[in-house]
Amino acid sequence: MASRCTSCSAATTAKPASLAEEDYHTYLHWLAEALAESQCKLHAYVLMTNTCTCSSHPQSKGPGSIYFPGRGRLMPCPAARRVHLDGQPLHIVQRGHNREACFLAEEDYHTYLHWLAEALAESQCKLHAYVLMTNHVHLLLTPRHADTIPRLIISLGRRYVQYINQTHRRTGTLWDSRYKSSLIHADSYLLACQRYIELNPYAPA
Numbered sequence: 111m112a113s114r115c116t117s118c119s120a121a122t123t124a125k126p127a128s129l130a131e132e133d134y135h136t137y138l139h140w141l142a143e144a145l146a147e148s149q150c151k152l153h154a155y156v157l158m159t160n161t162c163t164c165s166s167h168p169q170s171k172g173p174g175s176i177y178f179p180g181r182g183r184l185m186p187c188p189a190a191r192r193v194h195l196d197g198q199p200l201h202i203v204q205r206g207h208n209r210e211a212c213f214l215a216e217e218d219y220h221t222y223l224h225w226l227a228e229a230l231a232e233s234q235c236k237l238h239a240y241v242l243m244t245n246h247v248h249l250l251l252t253p254r255h256a257d258t259i260p261r262l263i264i265s266l267g268r269r270y271v272q273y274i275n276q277t278h279r280r281t282g283t284l285w286d287s288r289y290k291s292s293l294i295h296a297d298s299y300l301l302a303c304q305r306y307i308e309l310n311p312y313a314p315a
Contacts, residue, residue, distance in 0.1 A: 194256035
């Protein structure tokens with residue numbers, strides 16, 4: 111039987127939030143990613159306008175816990191612990207802050223790729239596929255050592271932000287606070303993910 115989320119204990123008395131159907135799909139997409147990263151099993155769920163119920167809801171507030179929307183509004187989820195494994199392919203997505211552009215000129219793409227190549231060589235990661243969109247980046251890679259992934263992304267991101275700010279006379283952050291990463295568990299999904307990345311520029315807006 112589904113148990114009531116503790117974060118939603120007062121939700122039935124709250125004013126319903128004004129949500130669109132796409133909000134539910136977006137929430138479920140992020141829920142699936144959080145479940146995979148935190149290694150939690152979801153047995154049942156229901157999303158109501160101003161509350162939710164779920165089974166096996168983690169009670170701990172430590173890394174890997176999953177929180178659900180409550181009190182009549184969407185509540186931010188805590189950062190889930192990323193799972194990186196030696197020799198295991200990863201699909202990494204990094205978006206521009208507020209989904210704004212992170213490549214402003216043709217030369218920006220070449221500069222990013224130059225530093226990406228250097229970072230891949232230093233971290234001993236193999237790149238299977240990539241795409242640089244106007245406001246986000248997809249990388250499909252396999253690390254020799256899992257602990258090199260955060261250093262690769264942070265180092266590459268910082269160097270590129272410094273370049274963008276100096277070249278285009280801007281200040282402030284360029285990337286969203288956290289990059290997204292998903293483990294690729296099967297060869298069949300590796301090919302599907304590679305196809306998705308390569309076709310991303312041709313996807314309908």
